[in-house]
Amino acid sequence: MSPEEKSSKEQELQKEGLLTIHSAKEAEQPFLYSVGRYGSRFLEEMQKNKRFVGVRCPKCGKVYVPPREVCGPCFVKMEEEVEVGPRATLDTFTIIRFPYIDPETGDLRPVPFGYGFFKIDGSDTLFQHYFPIDDESKIKIGLKFEPIWREERTGSVRDIEQFVLVEE
Amino acid sequence: MARRSAIVATGQTHHRSIRRDVNGQEIINEAVTRCLEDGDLTINDIDAVVIGNMDHFEGINYVDCWSVDGCGGFMKPTIKLTTGGTTGSTLAIAGHHLVASGAFEKVLVIGWEKNSESDTTGAINTAFCPIWDRPFFAGAIAGLSVTAQSYADRFGATPKDAARVAVRDRRHACLNPYAHLRKEVTIEEVLASPMLADPVCLLDMCPRTDGACAVVYAAEGLAEKMCPQPAWVHGVASRHMFSYVSDADFAGGSLFSMERAAQELYKKTGIKEPLKEIDVIEMYQPFSWAGLIWTEDMGLCKKGEGPKLVWDGVTDLGGELPINPSGGVVSTNCIGATGLIRAAEVALQIQGKAGERQVPDVNLAIATGFGGCLWTDMLAYGKNKPE
Amino acid sequence: MDKAAIIGIGMTKAAGRVKEANYAELVYPAVVAALEDAGITIEDIDNIVTTSNDFWDGRTISSMATGDVSGGYDRNVSCVEGDGAFGAFYGWCRALSGHYGTTLVTAYTKGSESVSPYITNAAFDPIYVRSLGLDMVSGCALQARRYMNRYNVSEEQCAVVSSKNHRNALNNPNAHLQLDLSVEDVMGSRMICEPMKLYDCSPVSDGAVAVVIANEEKTKKFGKKPAWIKGVSFCMDNYLLGDRDLAECAALEKAAKQAYAAAGISNPRKEIDVAEVYDAFSYQELMWTEGLGFCEKGEGGKLAESGATGKAGDMPVNPSGGLLPSHPVIAGGLIRIAEAVRQIRGEAGDMQVDKDVGTALAHGVNGVAGQSHCVWILGKE
Numbered sequence: 001m002s003p004e005e006k007s008s009k010e011q012e013l014q015k016e017g018l019l020t021i022h023s024a025k026e027a028e029q030p031f032l033y034s035v036g037r038y039g040s041r042f043l044e045e046m047q048k049n050k051r052f053v054g055v056r057c058p059k060c061g062k063v064y065v066p067p068r069e070v071c072g073p074c075f076v077k078m079e080e081e082v083e084v085g086p087r088a089t090l091d092t093f094t095i096i097r098f099p100y101i102d103p104e105t106g107d108l109r110p111v112p113f114g115y116g117f118f119k120i121d122g123s124d125t126l127f128q129h130y131f132p133i134d135d136e137s138k139i140k141i142g143l144k145f146e147p148i149w150r151e152e153r154t155g156s157v158r159d160i161e162q163f164v165l166v167e168e
Numbered sequence: 169m170a171r172r173s174a175i176v177a178t179g180q181t182h183h184r185s186i187r188r189d190v191n192g193q194e195i196i197n198e199a200v201t202r203c204l205e206d207g208d209l210t211i212n213d214i215d216a217v218v219i220g221n222m223d224h225f226e227g228i229n230y231v232d233c234w235s236v237d238g239c240g241g242f243m244k245p246t247i248k249l250t251t252g253g254t255t256g257s258t259l260a261i262a263g264h265h266l267v268a269s270g271a272f273e274k275v276l277v278i279g280w281e282k283n284s285e286s287d288t289t290g291a292i293n294t295a296f297c298p299i300w301d302r303p304f305f306a307g308a309i310a311g312l313s314v315t316a317q318s319y320a321d322r323f324g325a326t327p328k329d330a331a332r333v334a335v336r337d338r339r340h341a342c343l344n345p346y347a348h349l350r351k352e353v354t355i356e357e358v359l360a361s362p363m364l365a366d367p368v369c370l371l372d373m374c375p376r377t378d379g380a381c382a383v384v385y386a387a388e389g390l391a392e393k394m395c396p397q398p399a400w401v402h403g404v405a406s407r408h409m410f411s412y413v414s415d416a417d418f419a420g421g422s423l424f425s426m427e428r429a430a431q432e433l434y435k436k437t438g439i440k441e442p443l444k445e446i447d448v449i450e451m452y453q454p455f456s457w458a459g460l461i462w463t464e465d466m467g468l469c470k471k472g473e474g475p476k477l478v479w480d481g482v483t484d485l486g487g488e489l490p491i492n493p494s495g496g497v498v499s500t501n502c503i504g505a506t507g508l509i510r511a512a513e514v515a516l517q518i519q520g521k522a523g524e525r526q527v528p529d530v531n532l533a534i535a536t537g538f539g540g541c542l543w544t545d546m547l548a549y550g551k552n553k554p555e
Numbered sequence: 556m557d558k559a560a561i562i563g564i565g566m567t568k569a570a571g572r573v574k575e576a577n578y579a580e581l582v583y584p585a586v587v588a589a590l591e592d593a594g595i596t597i598e599d600i601d602n603i604v605t606t607s608n609d610f611w612d613g614r615t616i617s618s619m620a621t622g623d624v625s626g627g628y629d630r631n632v633s634c635v636e637g638d639g640a641f642g643a644f645y646g647w648c649r650a651l652s653g654h655y656g657t658t659l660v661t662a663y664t665k666g667s668e669s670v671s672p673y674i675t676n677a678a679f680d681p682i683y684v685r686s687l688g689l690d691m692v693s694g695c696a697l698q699a700r701r702y703m704n705r706y707n708v709s710e711e712q713c714a715v716v717s718s719k720n721h722r723n724a725l726n727n728p729n730a731h732l733q734l735d736l737s738v739e740d741v742m743g744s745r746m747i748c749e750p751m752k753l754y755d756c757s758p759v760s761d762g763a764v765a766v767v768i769a770n771e772e773k774t775k776k777f778g779k780k781p782a783w784i785k786g787v788s789f790c791m792d793n794y795l796l797g798d799r800d801l802a803e804c805a806a807l808e809k810a811a812k813q814a815y816a817a818a819g820i821s822n823p824r825k826e827i828d829v830a831e832v833y834d835a836f837s838y839q840e841l842m843w844t845e846g847l848g849f850c851e852k853g854e855g856g857k858l859a860e861s862g863a864t865g866k867a868g869d870m871p872v873n874p875s876g877g878l879l880p881s882h883p884v885i886a887g888g889l890i891r892i893a894e895a896v897r898q899i900r901g902e903a904g905d906m907q908v909d910k911d912v913g914t915a916l917a918h919g920v921n922g923v924a925g926q927s928h929c930v931w932i933l934g935k936e
Contacts, residue, residue: 018188021682027227029673031613033298034665036577043299064415066300069580072409072623075597077583092321092418094313094365096306100289103224104302115310115365117414126414128304141321157303169557170653191682223636224615229608229677232637233922236794243809246791246927247645248636250609252616258633262645268652270556271644295616299577404654409628411579411619428629436654540616 024106038067040155041081047155052085054123065123087146088118088163091126095133118145118163130162138165172388172553173267174398177207178512183348183379183500186284192226196238196280199380199505203276207384207394211240214384215272218262219248220255221281221504224291239278251408252295253308253539255279256381256507257452260535260547263385264401273387279508280380283501288376295540301413306365308454309373311413311542313365316457319421320367322472325460327367329475331358333459334371334498336484341495343485343524348377348500358456372456372498379502381509388553399515402532402548403436405429410541423458425544426465426536433546434467437554439532443468443482447530448517449491450510452538456498459483459491466534485525493517493525507537507545514549556817557651558771560781561933563593564893569731569762569881572667578612582663582763583624589659589765595777600767602655603632606642606662608885610674625661625765638662638833639764639889640919640929644787646768656773660766664884666759678923680795691835691923692756694796696748698924699838701801703750705853710750712856713837714741717754717879719865720834724876726905729890731760731881741837754879755837762883764890782896782933785914786817789929796924807846807918807928815848818932820914823848824870827932829898829908830916831891834877839925840864843918844872847930871908874898888919888929895933 010020035043038055042065045053055067059074063082071078093116102109114131131145145163153159179202181187187195196219204210217239219232228234232248235241251258256279263277289307296302305311319325335355341347353371361370391398407425410416417424430442439445449466453459460474468489469477477483483491492498494513497506514533516522530551537545565588567573573581590596603625607617614620618634625632633649635642639662646660675691702708718738724730734740736754744753774781790813792806793799811823820826830847834840841855849870850858858864864872873879875894878887895915897903913935921927 013188020188023227023681023685027677029610029613029677030670031298032668033613034574034577034668035299036580037575038580039299039577040575066412068411068623070583070624072411072415072628075626075628092314092318092421094310094317094368096310096365097362098289098306098309098364100293100306101287103290103294104298109306115304115306115314117314117418125412126416126418128301128414130304141318157300170651220636222615223609226681227677228681229610229674230637230922233678233791233926234680234794236791241791242793243790243806245789245810247641247789249634249645250616250636251618251634261633265645265648265652265654268654269648270651271648291615294614295619296614297620298613404631406631406633407629408618408622408632411621411623432631541619541622 038069042066043155046159047153050149051083052120054082054084056080056082062124063122064125065120065127082122084122085120087144087166088120090141090143090145091117091119092141093117093139095136116163129160132162132164169270170268171270172400173264173385174391174400175383175511175515176386176391176394176398177203177209177384178515179203179206180346180381180509180512181379182346183377183502185377187282187378192282193235193238195282195378195380196235196278199382200240200278203382203384209384214240214244214274214276216245216266216275217241218259218266218275219278220250220259222250222252222255224294225286225503226282227286251540253503254507254537254543254545255504256509257535257537257545257547259508260511261404261406261545264404267385267387273390275385276382277385277508278380278382279505281502281504282378283376283503284378297412309365309368312455313368314418315421315461316367318418319457319461322420325475327359328355329460330372330456331355332478333456334358337492337496337498340485340493340525341499344494347495348375368455374454374497374501377500377502379500379505381505381512383508383512383515397519399518399549400553402550402554403433404547405432406545408540408543413541416542421461423462423465423542423544425542426462429544429546430466433548437548442466443489446489446532446534448493448527449489449534450494450513451491451536452497452507452510453492454497454501454538490527493527510535510537511547518549518551558783559647559650559768560774560778560783561766561896562769562774562778562781563589563767564896565589565592566729566764566890566893567762568729569760569883571731571760573761578620578663578665579624581665581761582621582661585763585765586625586661589767593767593777594779597626599777600626600657600659602649603627603630603659604642604646604649605634606639606885608636608664610677611664611666611669611884613669621661626659637921638919639886640892640917640931641789641921643766643768643889643892644789644929647784647787650768650770657767657769660768662886662889663763664886665761666884667761671759692748694923695836696751697796698801699750699836702838702842705802708841708856711738711742712841712859713755714738715859716840717741717837720873720877720879723866723874723906724880727875730876731758751836757835757878757882760881760883762886764886764893766889766893780900782899783936785934786814786932788813789927791927794926801924804842804846804925807843807925810928810930811847814930814932820932826914827916828910828912828914829871829874831873831875831894832877832918833888833891833920834873834879835882837879840872867909874903874906874908891919892917892931899933899935
């Protein structure tokens with residue numbers, strides 16, 4: 001529904017005595033999330049050294065990226081830090097074309113954008129990020145990508161601008 | 169003593185895009201009233217209330233406490249569960265455990281959602297890890313589209329195959345007075361609808377719905393007296409693995425949690441040939457492609473053969489194993505209620521009360537739930553008491 | 556219901572902010588401790604109930620964050636959204652429903668990561684009440700005023716509870732705040748929301764707790780030091796504050812009555828040896844001791860003043876300190892259960908009450924101003 005159609009529908013409903021309460025900025029709930037020990041190492045390496053680290057399970061050998069304390073299937077604590085990447089293979093992807101409200105900003109997320117799950121070389125889990133969609137036909141599962149690092153990095157996944165296709 | 173339990177009464181609202189005429193408590197009360205009427209009960213007959221929705225859709229904290237006027241939990245034990253999309257099936261499982269354990273004789277289970285009250289995708293995004301997943305995620309649509317992409321890549325399934333599933337469910341929904349979308353669609357219409365996230369189009373995807381559903385579980389000994397045909401719980405299984413969506417193995421698009429839950433459920437219930445032994449399935453199938461992939465993951469056919477099963481008409485009403493005679497989730501998705509609606513619809517099938525969408529001779533039925541981080545719940549209900 | 560017991564408990568040290576841990580890293584040590592305490596491994600757990608709150612976590616589907624660290628991978632896992640005592644109730648049912656035998660129940664909150672008045676304001680009705688800006692503190696202050704007016708309860712009597720509980724926490728290595736507060740210290744603290752002063756209010760803490768509940772067969776197999784579950788009940792009152800008689804706790808009375816009946820208790824004051832109750836605010840311990848039948852209506856203040864509820868008294872309440880010094884929100888009620896288990900085992904260290912403990916009571920609350928109460932009775936046999 002367009003904004004015009006929406007507000008005239010609202011007016012109709014109001015005439016029927018069916019009111020609403022709108023809550024937007026009042027509903028804002030600021031959070032200060034703790035990244036945790038393991039995640040902090042990952043962000044720190046991205047920010048300072050433009051490299052990826054994962055953690056290896058001593059029992060099953062699986063390398064987790066982003067790293068976390070516990071291997072879910074084995075239920076053991078992981079300690080061994082492993083460098084992975086810098087390149088990654090595209091495991092799966094989609095192109096988001098519908099607009100929606102981003103809960104982080106309260107504003108509409110600009111679309112379309114490329115959304116991919118990347119298996120960073122050496123890791124056994126996936127890493128989500130953007131990819132450019134200027135030529136959609138080039139994007140295929142199994143192709144190699146590499147990260148484009150931002151000049152100014154703050155210790156967040158946004159320190160990478162996006163992953164781009166490695167064109168051999 | 170652990171004992172058997174059964175669903176003896178169900179009620180649901182006529183699901184709609186926007187129920188502006190009722191607030192949350194009122195929509196809950198509609199479903200509860202209908203359910204109690206269905207069971208010829210009053211709220212005084214109920215020993216405990218279990219309720220759920222997905223919090224950030226309505227922005228209400230401690231929903232169990234807030235819901236008293238609607239759920240009838242006044243001066244009763246009331247408890248809330250929420251696991252996102254699986255909420256409804258998680259609730260259905262809880263109702264069973266609360267009765268089977270001996271804690272209560274009659275439990276009212278309620279699932280509800282007023283999806284019109286917020287931005288669905290935005291709210292779903294808050295479910296995911298704020299540090300790794302949320303910056304990129306685009307809700308259920310994104311999470312599901314990537315599985316379709318993987319599946320198509322491995323097995324060559326096409327958007328047309330997926331569209332056939334949507335056509336089936338939307339046709340079934342026309343026979344269900346409670347369904348939200350009650351208009352058939354054609355394959356062409358599905359393929360021509362706006363692309364949301366490749367390869368998923370608008371008509372491949374579930375709608376956003378306001379609705380509520382309630383069921384009553386009763387203990388054996390009582391259930392037989394309360395209705396002529398209780399829907400007996402034969403088994404339940406859940407797999408809520410993965411805390412990060414990127415931990416999933418998307419290769420081939422399979423729903424790992426469903427494979428594991430199905431394996432456990434079949435073992436518990438003694439099902440060896442699901443296609444033959446199950447009479448009807450209400451699958452929490454939030455988009456059309458799942459109707460291809462998850463039939464394989466449930467063991468109804470080999471990997472990659474989902475499209476054949478669907479094109480052969482096996483899963484249509486009238487086929488060997490109808491899936492979603494209610495129209496399923498592609499026709500109605502009031503998220504907190506949806507999993508419970510699957511259980512309610514399966515109960516109606518067993519009770520022979522499913523009207524025009526009735527499948528003949530239902531002995532064993534499965535209801536599934538999906539949601540969260542690619543999680544699955546499964547429940548098996550039967551006409552006869554389990555062993 | 557069939558017999559079941561709590562066979563393992565584990566918790567983290569609560570703190571104002573556990574900066575180095577995210578939710579998963581907060582819960583994992585509690586789970587490991589509970590398994591170790593029970594003398595089992597994760598393989599012996601056949602199902603899990605996690606307890607958390609979406610608003611406090613800033614994540615809808617809050618159960619997602621701690622699934623892996625609770626052993627949820629490839630196991631049957633569910634959740635309860637509400638105080639941990641209610642989560643444990645569901646865990647108890649699951650251990651007795653015939654499918655499973657050993658349930659792991661976890662509960663946690665990182666209260667430090669949000670702005671708590673916004674979180675608890677969201678519990679108020681969005682149509683009529685929320686925009687008034689009420690939150691847990693002001694909502695409970697309304698109740699405190701109502702109760703104190705009706706029964707002539709003084710601020711000093713509330714302060715006695717606060718001083719007792721803060722001082723009890725000096726013996727509790729897991730408590731967030733360890734303050735040696737006198738009644739004068741409490742009375743002299745700044746007014747937060749009339750009639751409640753700073754030390755009449757619990758803090759908001761980060762913390763996690765886990766327990767293992769096993770049916771009789773599994774308890775016999777694993778349980779080294781079982782605390783048997785004798786009776787559990789919960790009950791929810793009306794929602795809008797004006798729909799209830801805030802000076803009374805009808806829901807608690809009903810839950811207590813049912814739990815006592817199940818446990819075969821007819822004289823709680825005599826038959827309960829120790830109680831861990833949900834005292835988010837000092838007035839609440841007074842109200843709940845009345846609702847639990849430890850004294851007559853309106854006499855909670857006198858009970859506190861008499862010293863009966865002290866560690867050496869005949870009706871010790873909150874020897875761990877309760878919530879007033881340490882309040883990791885959702886973990887609150889489950890920590891009460893864990894502390895009651897410790898008392899039953901005689902393993903509460905410096906918190907152990909003087910009298911012999913054969914029967915202990917634990918209590919959890921959900922909602923604003925004690926809307927919904929869960930009462931647990933645990934026994935040595």
